[in-house]
Amino acid sequence: MPNSMQQIRLHFDVHADLAQSAYQALDTALEETGFPVAVFETDEKNAVWTVSVYCGEDARAQVSTAIKSVMDSLGVTPNIGEEALADENWVEKTLQDLAPVHAGRFVVHGSHDRNTVRPYEHGIWIDAAMAFGTGHHGTTAGCLHMIGRAMKRCRFFNALDLGTGTGVLAIAIAKAAHIPVLATDIDGIATRIAMENARLNGVGDAVTAITARGFSHRAIAVRKPYDLIVANILARPLQTMARDFASHLAPGGTAILSGLLPRQRARIAASYRLQGLHFVHAHYRDGWMTMEFRKP
Known part of the structure; x- marks a missing residue:
């Protein structure tokens, strides 16, 4: 694969208390770049969430600096990891690992789970995107429960x-x-x-x-x-x-x-x-x- 096509994922772990604040602050900091930011729970027992930014190799230093600046403002020094990604649609790949979210009669699902919604449920088709809210975060699921x-x-x-x-x-x-x-x-x-x-x-x-x-x-x-x-x-x-x-x-x-x-x-x-x-x-x-x- 040519280097110009290489994508990388820069990631770091945060406690659940800081997950959404870190996500939103980093998403705002990188808004003009268009680099996708994602946040998912990775260790429920220890309340650990992982924040990821996807970018090209040439933007590694820029993104790393943004992460350190954002987390410094939140009083945290992040341990930033790096993963080289294959030439594929990372959004689609990530979504395939996400199970449908049930909150009362609402079911939030990706395109690959459209057939899992039952007749009495309200299916909401949301694929991963550059915006917050696939339903997997506790705040979104909590809102759906309360709306119902x-x-x-x-x-x-x-x-x-x-x-x-x-x-x-x-x-x-x-x-x-x-x-x-x-x-x-x-x-x-x-x-x-x-x-x-x-x-x-x-x-x-x-x-x-x-x-x-x-x-x-x-x-x-x-x-x-x-x-x-x-x-x-x-x-x-x-x-x-x-x-x-x-x-x-x-x-x-x-x-x-x-x-x-x-x-x-x-x-x-x-x-x-x-x-x-x-x-x-x-x-x-x-x-x-x-x-x-x-x-x-």
Whole structure:
């Protein structure tokens, strides 16, 4: 194989507490390069996750520097490993090793597992891509579980998916509730992928994806109030945006928040209680926590 075709994988291990923060920070740092970033649990017993970046040989030093800089900002010195990859589609190869994820009646699967979805389940076809959310992360699966739980209790009509990634949550809502969903992400690549996945799953007419930071986009204001808002991001922005969640929720509306660690429960609950939202339920999966709040 010519050297110009050689791909490598730079990888390092992190504790579950830092997995999503490391992934998102590194993905942002490498956004302009287009190098794919992936994160998967590799040792459930010891709560170890592996973060990987795929790039060409000539970008090895650039990526290594980015990894060290990002992890230094998180107070960690990474032990970076390297693997030379064959000339093949690494995304497809990785996906073949991922089993379908079951969360209530939702099943997130790749193209190779389309026939495993049973008639009473909502199948969501998501192949690995340059965006967060194949369903295998505890935060995504936790959101799906909580969405299904909330839908047993409430009938929703207008939903917002904040930080959509691959669009998996927006697609789940559109499929199960048959309602319009506005999906947003700060990453333009993610919103494009989310729309492609929505069309792939037959809900392209129901899901609208836009590139936006927080609640600042005019399209978000135009469609409010929402009776369901889901956000799988991180504790700090979720805490900062508590007032925005309250102002965009309809009376009786539900907010489902993830990207949280169990130790962050008290401060998130307090922030949303100050805005008049009532804590309803917390769900724990793979070391992560998803919380549900309701507006009176």
